[in-house]
Amino acid sequence: MKDKVTATKLAELKRKGVKIAALTAYDCQTSQLLEEAGVDVILVGDSVGMVKLGYENTIPVTLDEILHHVKAVRRGLGLGARRRPLLAADMPYLTYELSAAEAARNAGRLVKEGGAEAVKLEGGMEVAPVVKELLRVHVPVMGHLGLTPQAVHRLGGFKVQGRKAEDAEKMVTDAKVLEAAGIFALVLECVPPDLAREITHKLSIPTIGIGAGPHCDGQILVTDDMLGLTGGAPYSFVKRYCDLRSMAAQALGQYCREVRDGSFPAT
Numbered sequence: 001m002k003d004k005v006t007a008t009k010l011a012e013l014k015r016k017g018v019k020i021a022a023l024t025a026y027d028c029q030t031s032q033l034l035e036e037a038g039v040d041v042i043l044v045g046d047s048v049g050m051v052k053l054g055y056e057n058t059i060p061v062t063l064d065e066i067l068h069h070v071k072a073v074r075r076g077l078g079l080g081a082r083r084r085p086l087l088a089a090d091m092p093y094l095t096y097e098l099s100a101a102e103a104a105r106n107a108g109r110l111v112k113e114g115g116a117e118a119v120k121l122e123g124g125m126e127v128a129p130v131v132k133e134l135l136r137v138h139v140p141v142m143g144h145l146g147l148t149p150q151a152v153h154r155l156g157g158f159k160v161q162g163r164k165a166e167d168a169e170k171m172v173t174d175a176k177v178l179e180a181a182g183i184f185a186l187v188l189e190c191v192p193p194d195l196a197r198e199i200t201h202k203l204s205i206p207t208i209g210i211g212a213g214p215h216c217d218g219q220i221l222v223t224d225d226m227l228g229l230t231g232g233a234p235y236s237f238v239k240r241y242c243d244l245r246s247m248a249a250q251a252l253g254q255y256c257r258e259v260r261d262g263s264f265p266a267t
């Protein structure tokens with residue numbers, strides 16, 4: 001397992017200037033594809049709620065729903081020495097905010113029952129005690145600042161965060177407090193590129209950006225978005241590497257036509 005990506009290995013990649021490639025997965029087939037492609041970090045994001053479960057935002061996602069998807073993703077990864085990516089799971093809304101003990105119990109389930117190797121949770125210095133408690137029970141934690149979708153109602157929508165000087169300053173302080181609490185990496189979502197660069201330079205742990213410009217130590221996208229599977233207009237920061245939705249629509253339409261005109265199955 002010499003090549004295995006671990007929470008501690010990610011800081012080494014940052015020191016060496018090697019960029020980190022992260023993507024989301026919610027099922028076994030996708031995790032196989034991502035592992036084969038050489039992705040470093042696979043995140044079972046609570047974006048599963050919007051991408052796969054049809055929720056309007058990530059707030060309704062439950063621990064049991066995430067757990068179900070973590071188990072599927074984990075089953076898709078290679079066994080033992082063949083398993084390379086770090087598998088991280090999102091902690092859904094209200095599974096970690098109410099008490100550190102409850103957070104530890106919930107994170108523990110993602111690790112013990114789901115096979116996750118780390119968890120991610122949203123928030124600034126207010127979640128530092130939770131980070132410390134999770135580390136006490138040996139669960140590595142990834143932070144998440146900027147646009148934190150579980151706070152969408154307080155933030156007033158899905159929009160760039162940290163544009164005002166005082167918000168930017170607070171984000172830098174939050175990042176440092178989280179690093180001191182022990183997070184091993186920090187997701188920066190929808191943050192102005194200059195602010196993402198400043199935070200990246202001030203931390204010794206890696207930053208992983210999404211809509212945060214090119215200066216982060218790594219990048220993450222929702223796999224369904226970058227493969228062109230998600231319907232509707234993508235966020236401006238999403239690069240569509242292919243258009244699987246159009247390809248699928250074409251294939252499905254052809255199947256319907258061929259069944260109806262009798263050309264499938266062939267005689």
Ligand code: KIV
Binds near residue numbers: 043
């Ligand atoms: O839920 C998710 O997929 C995420 C990533 C986009 C960072 O939090």
